[in-house]
Amino acid sequence: MSTPTVTVFKQNHLGEPVFSWEGELVAETPNLRLVRAHFSGAEDVPVDKVTFRKGDLMLERYYTDRWYNLFEVHQGSSDQVKCWYINLSYPALFTTESITWQDLALDLVVYPSGEYRLLDEDEFDVLLIEPEVRKTCLETVHEILRRPDLITPGLVLQPGR
Numbered sequence: 001m002s003t004p005t006v007t008v009f010k011q012n013h014l015g016e017p018v019f020s021w022e023g024e025l026v027a028e029t030p031n032l033r034l035v036r037a038h039f040s041g042a043e044d045v046p047v048d049k050v051t052f053r054k055g056d057l058m059l060e061r062y063y064t065d066r067w068y069n070l071f072e073v074h075q076g077s078s079d080q081v082k083c084w085y086i087n088l089s090y091p092a093l094f095t096t097e098s099i100t101w102q103d104l105a106l107d108l109v110v111y112p113s114g115e116y117r118l119l120d121e122d123e124f125d126v127l128l129i130e131p132e133v134r135k136t137c138l139e140t141v142h143e144i145l146r147r148p149d150l151i152t153p154g155l156v157l158q159p160g161r
Contacts, residue, residue, distance in 0.1 A: 003024040003025065006099055008100075008101075009099070013102055018103065023035035033092075033099055035060040038057060039054060039073075047119075049083075049109075050082045050083050058071050058073055060072075063091060069101055071084065071085040072084055086109070088140060089103050089104050090102040106118070106124040
């Protein structure tokens with residue numbers, strides 16, 4: 001039996017299309033989907049201290065009850081984790097064949113060493129969003145940083161978390 005595929009639709013904070021890609025639906029619960037995909041953007045995309053390269057394995061977690069999604073980014077298809085890339089977003093929407101998420105610009109990158117960096121604060125600061133949405137995003141970043149168990153190798157392969 002083949003692994004089902006889903007299309008992931010990234011939208012901006014206004015719900016306008018930004019990018020889409022396909023991945024394998026590895027696991028799911030009512031509030032979580034785990035997708036295995038490969039980076040399909042430009043050949044080399046520098047992100048803070050790492051470079052995302054075409055073909056890098058991305059183990060992606062999407063939630064309908066959390067204000068972020070999380071990508072475990074691997075070196076090519078190897079087991080070596082480059083980083084965990086966390087997109088602050090509205091909770092995702094699931095259909096049978098798709099996942100749609102709205103990006104809220106603020107990103108958190110965490111390295112295997114435990115070092116982290118908050119990215120795109122300037123973009124986040126100028127988004128026209130409700131104050132409550134802004135507050136929820138910032139609280140979510142603090143929650144993630146208080147829970148290092150959320151960011152460990154193999155994290156995305158543990159659907160119970």
